Amino acid sequence: MNKFSKNQLQRYPVYLKYFKELLDKGVVEISSPKIANELGYSEEQIRKDLQAISDEPGRPKRGRDVSRLIENLESFLGYRDCSNAILIGAGHLGAALLNYTKFAEMGLEIVAAFDSDPSKIGQIVGGKTIYPIGEFEERFAKFDAKIAIICVPAAFAQDVADMVIRAGCQGIWNFAPGHLNAPLNVVVENVNLASSFAVLSHRLGNVK
Amino acid sequence: MNKFSKNQLQRYPVYLKYFKELLDKGVVEISSPKIANELGYSEEQIRKDLQAISDEPGRPKRGRDVSRLIENLESFLGYRDCSNAILIGAGHLGAALLNYTKFAEMGLEIVAAFDSDPSKIGQIVGGKTIYPIGEFEERFAKFDAKIAIICVPAAFAQDVADMVIRAGCQGIWNFAPGHLNAPLNVVVENVNLASSFAVLSHRLGNVK
Numbered sequence: 133m134n135k136f137s138k139n140q141l142q143r144y145p146v147y148l149k150y151f152k153e154l155l156d157k158g159v160v161e162i163s164s165p166k167i168a169n170e171l172g173y174s175e176e177q178i179r180k181d182l183q184a185i186s187d188e189p190g191r192p193k194r195g196r197d198v199s200r201l202i203e204n205l206e207s208f209l210g211y212r213d214c215s216n217a218i219l220i221g222a223g224h225l226g227a228a229l230l231n232y233t234k235f236a237e238m239g240l241e242i243v244a245a246f247d248s249d250p251s252k253i254g255q256i257v258g259g260k261t262i263y264p265i266g267e268f269e270e271r272f273a274k275f276d277a278k279i280a281i282i283c284v285p286a287a288f289a290q291d292v293a294d295m296v297i298r299a300g301c302q303g304i305w306n307f308a309p310g311h312l313n314a315p316l317n318v319v320v321e322n323v324n325l326a327s328s329f330a331v332l333s334h335r336l337g338n339v340k
Numbered sequence: 341m342n343k344f345s346k347n348q349l350q351r352y353p354v355y356l357k358y359f360k361e362l363l364d365k366g367v368v369e370i371s372s373p374k375i376a377n378e379l380g381y382s383e384e385q386i387r388k389d390l391q392a393i394s395d396e397p398g399r400p401k402r403g404r405d406v407s408r409l410i411e412n413l414e415s416f417l418g419y420r421d422c423s424n425a426i427l428i429g430a431g432h433l434g435a436a437l438l439n440y441t442k443f444a445e446m447g448l449e450i451v452a453a454f455d456s457d458p459s460k461i462g463q464i465v466g467g468k469t470i471y472p473i474g475e476f477e478e479r480f481a482k483f484d485a486k487i488a489i490i491c492v493p494a495a496f497a498q499d500v501a502d503m504v505i506r507a508g509c510q511g512i513w514n515f516a517p518g519h520l521n522a523p524l525n526v527v528v529e530n531v532n533l534a535s536s537f538a539v540l541s542h543r544l545g546n547v548k
Contacts, residue, residue: 141542145534149494149518171519210541228436234517238534239541278544286357303544305537309442310357311379321540323531326353326446329513332529333418333447334349336486336511 136184143181145238146171148205155198163195211239216277217305219245220292221284222252222262225307229281230258243275272299279303286310293320344392351389353446354379356413359406371403419447424485425513427453428500429492430460430470433515437489438466451483473500480507487511494518501528 150171154162164182168175182196183189185208190196206212214236219226222245229235230245245257248265255262263271280296282289282304289308296304303319306312314320358379362370372390376383390404391397393416398404414420422444427434430453437443438453455461456473463470471479488504490497490512497516504512511527514520522528 136542138539141539142532142535145517145532145538146519149534153518170521209538215541215544224436224439228432231432232533234534235537238537240537279540303540305540309353310361311354313378319540319543321536321543323533323536324350324353325440325531326357326442327350328529328531329443329446329448330353330417331346331349332487332511332513332527333423334344335527335529336423 140181140184143173143177144185144205144209147181148202148209148211151198151202151205155202160198161195162198162201164190166195209239211237214239214241215279216241216243216275217279217281218243218272218275218277218296219260219281219283220247220265220268220296221282221288221308222247222249222255222257223283223285226281226283227257229283229307230260232258240279242281243277244271268295269299272296272301277301279305281305281307282312283307348389348392351381351385352393352413352417355389356410356417356419359410359413363406363410368406369403370406370409372398374403417447419445422447422449423487423511424449424451424483425487425489426451426480426483426485426504427468427489427491428455428473428476428504429490429496429516430455430457430463430465431491431493434489434491435465437491437515438468440466448487450489451485452479476503477507480504480509485509487513489513489515490520491515 164175164178167178185204187204188200217240219229219242222230226245230242235242242260245260245262246265246268247262252262253264278301280301282292284292286308289310290312293304293312293314297314297318304312304314306320306322309324309326312320372383372386375386393412395412396408425448427437427450430438434453438450443450450468453468453470454473454476455470460470461472486509488509490500492500494516497518498520501512501520501522505522505526512520512522514528514530517532517534520528
């Protein structure tokens, strides 16, 4: 299960998007050096990444079949199945995610949202109803969801995480800043804007 | 400049947030084993991370001074200065970022936004005016900004990146999916939701 590093897993959607663009342009074969030149990864890294998910070997002089790579990547990434998720915290960021139309392509469907703000309850955002957070545990089981997307302010994130874990969530996609404590059998993936900006800022030489 | 790995840089805001929470609770000293236990990083990693930004050595029996660590981290991360940024693409995600109130704490200020949608031009979102994209090059120089935040659909992201680079942007914070081509002297940091979800999905065992 931990055969793939986090950095490696993060590269696969980038490959997939690039290969789809190639196919749209009528390119049917691609070699590692060309990919390296375009995406800025090393040739060795690319060969290793693609070998790990491909069902046929690369051909040294001709490269790999683009359609086949797309199939292999979509299958590997689980894009042909779909995971249901519920979202908690329908503020600005939560609403942006509810309105995002590309999640289906990534095998993710947000089926409902929850919020504590009475003025939001009952609203429909991006086609999803916002329910009161107090009804979470009762409603959760009906949604066949195993992923919770947490978009609440940082101060409430741990309480919300504890609640969704109690309700049986197996995966948390956390957009609140900071660390969440969770049992080892719950997968937590953080989208931390402060962490991402720290990399940009440091590389810009903005730091003392 | 490349003394710090990306993963290491991403951990610093997580430490900072944790130390501020400790200080709020009245905790004035902290040891690496305690941090390891709370944040799930290894003790060795924590010692190395903190040594790299600290202006005093850790004391084996007593740990480190929390206030001092906060000062060192804020200084290292450039949180006491502020970088101006402009945002391009004031759709759902762009608007969420314009409304996000915590960027100032991270040393980032979005000073203006640009969009191509006539219905958005002239609106004020999160206190920032939305200007027509056609006026970008003319207005950009006046904002003293060196960072562009790209929130346009993927199909337009490269064109927008080319435009902001021509105008003199040194850093791009890219929220559009996919790879951007940029000269080596321009720093590109991607927030790729598909990449983040790929990690969650794979670890959940969602994949074939």
